[in-house]
Amino acid sequence: AxxxxxxxxxxxxxxxxxxxxxxxxxxSGNPYLFxxxxxxxxxxxxxxxxxxxxxxxxxxxxFEAEFNKSQTSFHLKKPSALVSDSALYFCAVRDRRDTDxxxxxxxxxxxxxx
Amino acid sequence: GAVVSQHPSRVICKxxxxxxxxxxxxxxxxxxxFWYRQFPKQSLMLxxxxxxxxxxxxxxxxxxxxxxxxxxxxxxxxxxxTSAHPEDSSFYICSAREGQKYNExxxxxxTRLTVL
Numbered sequence: 277a278x279x280x281x282x283x284x285x286x287x288x289x290x291x292x293x294x295x296x297x298x299x300x301x302x303x304s305g306n307p308y309l310f311x312x313x314x315x316x317x318x319x320x321x322x323x324x325x326x327x328x329x330x331x332x333x334x335x336x337x338x339f340e341a342e343f344n345k346s347q348t349s350f351h352l353k354k355p356s357a358l359v360s361d362s363a364l365y366f367c368a369v370r371d372r373r374d375t376d377x378x379x380x381x382x383x384x385x386x387x388x389x390x
Numbered sequence: 391g392a393v394v395s396q397h398p399s400r401v402i403c404k405x406x407x408x409x410x411x412x413x414x415x416x417x418x419x420x421x422x423x424f425w426y427r428q429f430p431k432q433s434l435m436l437x438x439x440x441x442x443x444x445x446x447x448x449x450x451x452x453x454x455x456x457x458x459x460x461x462x463x464x465x466x467x468x469x470x471x472t473s474a475h476p477e478d479s480s481f482y483i484c485s486a487r488e489g490q491k492y493n494e495x496x497x498x499x500x501t502r503l504t505v506l
Contacts, residue, residue, distance in 0.1 A: 310494060319394070319483050319497035320434070366433065376422060376487075378495060380433045 278303045280369050282381035289357045290389050297352040297384045299367030309350040310368040310378070311341055320366060326350060337361070357388045392418045394486050396498035403474055404506055411469045411501045413484030419464040420486030424495060425457070428481040440467055474505045 279302045289295045301307060308327055312320040324335025331343040341352045350367060367381040393416040403409050413423060422441050426434040438454075440446035440461035448454045456478075458470040467486075471478055481502050485495035 312497070317481075317500065317502070319396070319499040320485075322494045322496065325494055376424070376439050377436060378424070382433045 278369065278371060278379050280367055280379050280381035282365075282367055282384045284384050285382075286385045286387060288387045288389065291359050292356050295354050295357045295361070295386065295388070297365050297367075297386060299350045299352065299381055301348050301350065301367070301369045303369050303371050303379075305372055306345075307369040307371055309341070309343060310370075311335065311339070311350075311352050312366045312368060314364040314366065314383070323352070323365075357386075359388045359390050362386055362388045392416075392486075392488070392496040394420075394484065394496045394498040396484055396501050398501060399499060400502045400504075402504045402506065405475050406473055409471045409474055409503060411471075411482055411484075411503075413467045413469070413486065413498050415465045415486040415488075415496070418486075418488045418496075420467070420488060421464065422487045423461055423467040424485045424487075425459060425467075425469050426483045426485065428483060428500070430481075434483060437469075471503065474503070476505045479503055479505045 281300045310325045311323040314320045323339050324333050326333045326343045334340045339354050364383050364385050366383050368378050370378050395414045397412045425437045428434045436449050437452045438446045438448045440459050442461050442464050446459040461467040481500050483500045485497045487495045
């Protein structure tokens with residue numbers, strides 16, 4: 277069965293420090309991979325996606341993610357965290373062979389302290 | 391990026407009434423729209439997928455007669471929760487996608503439904 281795991285419910289980091297939000301997936305074949313961010317009582321905002329090509333993907337607000345096929349991971353990273361980055365982050369995958377279904381992880385709350 | 395709106399943002403209704411939620415793509419044509427449900431501190435669960443002019447495809451366990459979806463145009467989809475009950479209280483989020491499957495989905499701001 278297809279699934280996405282975000283092993284950390286919450287990640288705490290000091291402002292200015294690098295951050296990593298982890299994501300691993302279980303999808304047969306080569307998936308499409310996405311990261312979204314959700315602020316309180318808001319919908320999700322698209323951050324970045326991996327379709328093909330370079331394993332390092334750069335997205336919005338200085339975020340990037342690295343696709344690692346052997347480890348089936350797609351960790352979200354940022355070199356220097358901002359307090360305003362504090363939000364709920366969702367990793368999502370879609371099987372290329374499937375029609376439309378986007379499968380979300382359970383989300384990781386990022387808290388950046390000043 | 392593309393903008394998706396939802397209306398209303400918040401609705402409170404009595405048990406037994408029906409509630410309609412609108413989802414609009416404001417600056418692109420949404421060939422496919424999706425409806426999700428999000429419980430507190432949980433992930434998004436896909437309820438149904440709809441393509442313009444076609445019947446929606448519902449996920450397993452989602453009652454199609456309970457959650458009526460209409461995607462009458464390339465910019466509008468509606469979700470009607472019929473005969474709502476307190477257990478239907480949730481955060482409903484729509485998303486829209488233009489064109490190819492590998493394109494990202496753009497999400498609306500969500501609708502908080504509270505059934506008394």
